[in-house]
Amino acid sequence: MTENAFTFQTLHPDTIMDALFAQGIRVDSGLTPLNSYENRVYQFQDEDRRRFVVKFYRPQRWSADQIREEHQFAEALLSDEVPVAAPISFNGQTLLTHQGFYYAVFPSLGGRQFESDSLDQMEWVGRYLGRLHQTGRKTCFAFRPEIGVNEYLLEPRAVFENAALIPSGLKDAFLRATDTLIDEVMGQWHNRFTQLRLHGDCHAGNILWRDGPLFVDLDDARNGPAIQDLWMLLNGDKAEQRMQLEMIIEAYEEFSEFNTDELALIEPLRAMRQVYYLAWLIRRWGDPAFPRNFPWLTGEDYWHQQTMTFIEQVKVLREPPLQLTPMY
Numbered sequence: 001m002t003e004n005a006f007t008f009q010t011l012h013p014d015t016i017m018d019a020l021f022a023q024g025i026r027v028d029s030g031l032t033p034l035n036s037y038e039n040r041v042y043q044f045q046d047e048d049r050r051r052f053v054v055k056f057y058r059p060q061r062w063s064a065d066q067i068r069e070e071h072q073f074a075e076a077l078l079s080d081e082v083p084v085a086a087p088i089s090f091n092g093q094t095l096l097t098h099q100g101f102y103y104a105v106f107p108s109l110g111g112r113q114f115e116s117d118s119l120d121q122m123e124w125v126g127r128y129l130g131r132l133h134q135t136g137r138k139t140c141f142a143f144r145p146e147i148g149v150n151e152y153l154l155e156p157r158a159v160f161e162n163a164a165l166i167p168s169g170l171k172d173a174f175l176r177a178t179d180t181l182i183d184e185v186m187g188q189w190h191n192r193f194t195q196l197r198l199h200g201d202c203h204a205g206n207i208l209w210r211d212g213p214l215f216v217d218l219d220d221a222r223n224g225p226a227i228q229d230l231w232m233l234l235n236g237d238k239a240e241q242r243m244q245l246e247m248i249i250e251a252y253e254e255f256s257e258f259n260t261d262e263l264a265l266i267e268p269l270r271a272m273r274q275v276y277y278l279a280w281l282i283r284r285w286g287d288p289a290f291p292r293n294f295p296w297l298t299g300e301d302y303w304h305q306q307t308m309t310f311i312e313q314v315k316v317l318r319e320p321p322l323q324l325t326p327m328y
Contacts, residue, residue, distance in 0.1 A: 006060050007287045008040050011101065016042065019098035020054060023090045023105065037289060038219065043108055051108035052088075056101050065143040067095050067102055070218050073136075073197055077215075080135045082128060085109055085216040109216070111208030116235055119247060125213045125233065126248035129202070130255030132215065133226055136197035137256070140223045147200070147224030149189055152272035153182045156279030163282045170303045177310040181275065184317045185268045192261040193225040202229040227262035228269055238322065246324055264321045271313045278306060 017027055029045035040056040057067060071094040074086035087094040087104040096103050115121050145151055157178060160166065166174055199206070200220035208214040230248055234241040249258050281297055284290045296302045 006058060007289075008056070008058075009288070010099075011040055011056055015099055015101075016054065016056070019096070019101070019103055020044075020105070022098065023096065025052070025105070037284070037287075037293065053085075053106045053108050054103060055106065056103045059101065062102075063143065064095060064102065066141075067104075069141050069144050070221050071095060071104065073141075073221055074218055076138070077132060077135050080131065082131050082135060083210070083212065083214045084132075084218070085214065109208065109210075109214060111210045111214050114204050114207035114209050114213065116204040116233065119244070121209060121213070122233060122244055123247050123251045125207060126230075126251030127254055128213050128215070129199075129229055129248070130252040132199065133196055133229070133252075133256045137194070139197070140195050141197055141221070144222050146195060147198070147222050147228055147269070147272075149182075149186055149272070152276045153185060156275045157182060159279040159282050165282055165285060165297060166303055167300045170300060170307065174303055174307045174310075177307045177314075178275065181271055181310045181314050181317075184314050185271050188264065188268050188317060190261070190264065193227075193259055193265075195223045196226060198222055198224050198226070199229050200224070201232075203232040225262045225265055225269075226256070226258065227265050231266045231269060234266075242322060242325065245322060249324065260324065263323060266322055267313075267317050267319075271310075271317060274309065274313065 013031055016031060020027055026047045027044050028047040028049070031042040031044050034041040034043055034053065036055075038061070039058050041053060043051065043053050045051050062070075071087050074084050075094075077084045078086045085106050087106050090096065090105070094104055096105070114125070157175075160175060160178055198221060199215060199218060200222045201217065202215070206215065206217045208216060230245070230252070233248060234244050236244070245263075252258055281290065281294060285297070291297075
């Protein structure tokens with residue numbers, strides 16, 4: 001049995017067209033689906049040849065108050081001249097409803113792919129993340145959750161316990177590896193940081209490049225430590241990651257102070273993301289899009305590999321955390 005097994009089978013093209021027409025938008029092109037498993041997102045062109053993106057939120061995930069907080073954060077960032085994709089307001093409302101769906105319309109903002117191996121672009125991103133967090137520190141989300149061990153470790157552990165997708169012959173070994181990983185993360189997790197509003201899912205795929213970075217998709221915006229929006233940009237071996245991190249933080253601190261205590265949370269956050277991601281796949285298995293796009297999730301090889309991944313992550317967690325080069 002999966003959690004939140006809602007599907008989008010009642011979201012037909014005519015439903016989308018009607019929702020847009022209700023806001024005075026006449027679609028004059030096809031609806032091109034964009035890559036999103038959690039929500040349904042389409043690009044289109046209106047009769048004036050203007051391009052838009054419409055996003056239908058998955059029911060049962062975020063409340064109206066939580067979605068409005070996402071929109072308000074995007075608007076605050078735009079007001080502070082942080083380049084971000086923000087929803088369009090219709091009669092003073094950015095969160096719209098149609099036939100039980102929450103949806104929002106955005107301008108279609110083109111751009112090149114962010115080059116994660118470009119130190120110059122990474123420096124720009126670090127600078128703009130400092131500005132993004134400068135806005136994020138002004139207040140915290142009141143309705144959205146925070147990044148923490150309960151939602152990212154303990155709740156997923158309960159999902160694994162009851163998951164029929166995990167082969168019975170591998171389940172005990174997988175749960176043991178999960179428990180060891182959870183114990184290691186919880187032993188290293190600390191709260192020596194100031195909560196702030198985050199992008200939440202700041203990886204290379206959520207950054208477009210125009211004359212500089214453009215941040216898209218605030219769907220996972222939450223309260224949490226600043227390092228959450230930095231660590232997913234790192235790639236390569238440890239030496240390369242340390243060089244990247246030093247460059248990002250130096251640029252970041254042009255606008256926001258960085259708490260170096262948060263460096264010790266990089267590997268715990270990485271492990272928490274792995275655990276949460278697996279639980280998310282299980283929870284969404286009732287949506288036909290997931291078996292179609294993740295067929296390997298039913299195979300024994302996949303769950304054996306995930307068990308070994310968790311065991312290896314424990315070893316990484318027991319290594320000294322990434323540190324900045326001392327300055328003399």
